[in-house]
Amino acid sequence: MSSVAEAVRDGVLPGRVWLYANYHCNLACTYCLTESDPRAERRELGEQRMLTLARQAAELGFSALGVTGGEPFLLPYLPELLAKLAAILPLVCLSNGTVFTERRLERLRPLAELPAQIQVSLDRPEPEANDAMRGPENFRKVVDAIPRLVERGVRVRIATTVATVDDEERERLCRLHRRLGVPDTDHVIRPIVRRGRAVDHDLGVDAGPAELPAELTITTDGAFWSPFGPTVHGGRLDTDLLITRTTLPLRVPAAALLRLVQARPPGTDAQLNIQ
Amino acid sequence: MSGVRLVEAGQAPLLARPYYASGDPGAIVAALAHVPEVLEVAMPFIATTLGASAIDERTKELVILRTSARLGCRYCTQTHTVAACDTGLSRAEIAALRGETPVDGAFANPRELALLAWTDAVAIGPGPVPPATRAALLAQFEDPEVVELTLLVAATVMLNRFCTALELPTSPKMLRRLTAEGWT
Numbered sequence: 001m002s003s004v005a006e007a008v009r010d011g012v013l014p015g016r017v018w019l020y021a022n023y024h025c026n027l028a029c030t031y032c033l034t035e036s037d038p039r040a041e042r043r044e045l046g047e048q049r050m051l052t053l054a055r056q057a058a059e060l061g062f063s064a065l066g067v068t069g070g071e072p073f074l075l076p077y078l079p080e081l082l083a084k085l086a087a088i089l090p091l092v093c094l095s096n097g098t099v100f101t102e103r104r105l106e107r108l109r110p111l112a113e114l115p116a117q118i119q120v121s122l123d124r125p126e127p128e129a130n131d132a133m134r135g136p137e138n139f140r141k142v143v144d145a146i147p148r149l150v151e152r153g154v155r156v157r158i159a160t161t162v163a164t165v166d167d168e169e170r171e172r173l174c175r176l177h178r179r180l181g182v183p184d185t186d187h188v189i190r191p192i193v194r195r196g197r198a199v200d201h202d203l204g205v206d207a208g209p210a211e212l213p214a215e216l217t218i219t220t221d222g223a224f225w226s227p228f229g230p231t232v233h234g235g236r237l238d239t240d241l242l243i244t245r246t247t248l249p250l251r252v253p254a255a256a257l258l259r260l261v262q263a264r265p266p267g268t269d270a271q272l273n274i275q
Numbered sequence: 276m277s278g279v280r281l282v283e284a285g286q287a288p289l290l291a292r293p294y295y296a297s298g299d300p301g302a303i304v305a306a307l308a309h310v311p312e313v314l315e316v317a318m319p320f321i322a323t324t325l326g327a328s329a330i331d332e333r334t335k336e337l338v339i340l341r342t343s344a345r346l347g348c349r350y351c352t353q354t355h356t357v358a359a360c361d362t363g364l365s366r367a368e369i370a371a372l373r374g375e376t377p378v379d380g381a382f383a384n385p386r387e388l389a390l391l392a393w394t395d396a397v398a399i400g401p402g403p404v405p406p407a408t409r410a411a412l413l414a415q416f417e418d419p420e421v422v423e424l425t426l427l428v429a430a431t432v433m434l435n436r437f438c439t440a441l442e443l444p445t446s447p448k449m450l451r452r453l454t455a456e457g458w459t
Contacts, residue, residue, distance in 0.1 A: 209289065225289060238286065239282065239286045239287075239288050239308075239309075240285065240286050240287065240288065240289075241288075241289065242288035242289065242311060243288065243289055243290065243311065243312075244290070244310075244311060244312040245309075245310045245311070245312065245313075246312055252312065253312075256290065256311075256312060256315075260289055260290070
């Protein structure tokens, strides 16, 4: 068993490897970590490289994959690629949930038979508050898309990213996601992280290696500590959470991440559970 | 203005952070920090090759400053002029190493003259080192010393070309030291 596999088995290293499929997006959310929008530099990893990374992740002993962006579903090959990736390792793919046409939904049907989830962003239980951060018509499109994924057997997880949420609003949000077919166990609420566009709007909490799980994250620019690592601010990539520029072979950044994790003084892995 | 953006402390990648812990890490580190996995292996190599070792400090500084001056590296020549002052080399010796005066006017020790001839030949090339130059060196140094000194020349050339190509800026603190010592 490799040292990485042992570290994953022992809980020293999180098992999920994140792949930033792209950085461009049809939305331009207020708190976006990557300053994504339709004109953002695409930074597209590419289908073959993502498959290679997934295979090497499995060989090294990682236990799961995450696919994120930008909006990954802007990539025309994504539905079929997700099925191939999920055949290698269990998978979650993040999406803003606004680009699911009927055709695209049909192409996602095979995921129902695979260990795969689509994680959709939904921040508030009412359209006005939700769309204030995520753009016009966002709420309507998301609450339309989720049941249509669920009825095709695709597992859906909902991620709520907010600065604060009171108990009453949380309860309204939970009633909404249950109504849409998503159980409580598939709903995660997390704080806004003060990186990317959130900095300009004075939003979010500061988060570094002490707060963020050490999830190996691969982009076209390199390997990072956490999917909250490869952020963009003022058009420039942040490198404070960069591990290596080398991404392949994956064992290079994996070994470097493991060294960093093992070098931490005891007790410094306290986290704010930012996932 | 350097040829590449120098990585500032707030953007230092995780593997680079130890080098920033005590303040400004210098331009070489701030450039290498763009590729942290290279920085991680390059700096120990540089520190071992150019730093304290079985070869005494004066001898190493002769090689480093001479190589840097012959390669026309402003950054390294300035930095190691200051290092040479701190090591105790005389003004005449430093001027000769920098190519401002003939070497045999400042150095009389056959061991050091042989080393400087070897340094020039290895640093500049091209092609094989003249047999007579090698023979003079081998008459003064043991094999382990020859190996270490030759690698020192080569490593200094590597750094000279890196610093020159990227136009790395000499730090203001170093420039003030140079001025104070009467050098440019």
